[in-house]
Amino acid sequence: MRIVFDRSRCKLHGQCRGAAPELFDFAPDGSLVVLNENPPEELREAAQDAVDACPEQAISIED
Template sequence: MRIVVDRDRCEGLGMCEAMAHEYFEVGEDGYVTVLDDTPPEAKRAEIQAAVDACPVAALSLRD
């Protein structure tokens, strides 16, 4: 599993960071940074919830 960010869509709203702060961080530039783009499979549900919470669909998971 790999976390992918579409920086063209990202608006830095921070929903992902609020839901999974150990994997996402909104920087001073207003864009999300993925802190660990290959999280363990055991965290899939948590990461998927953060991805699904993005109001502009800037995040996705790839296998």
């Protein structure tokens, strides 16, 4: 599984981080970072929660 993050769509709401703090966080400069772009299968549900939580469709999952 690969997390695809489209930075150009990101409006920095932070819902993704709320849904999946194992996978998303804010950097010191305020930008969003994907902590693990190739997470293990056990984080799929968290990753999907983040996809669903993002109001900008900035996150997707590729298999």
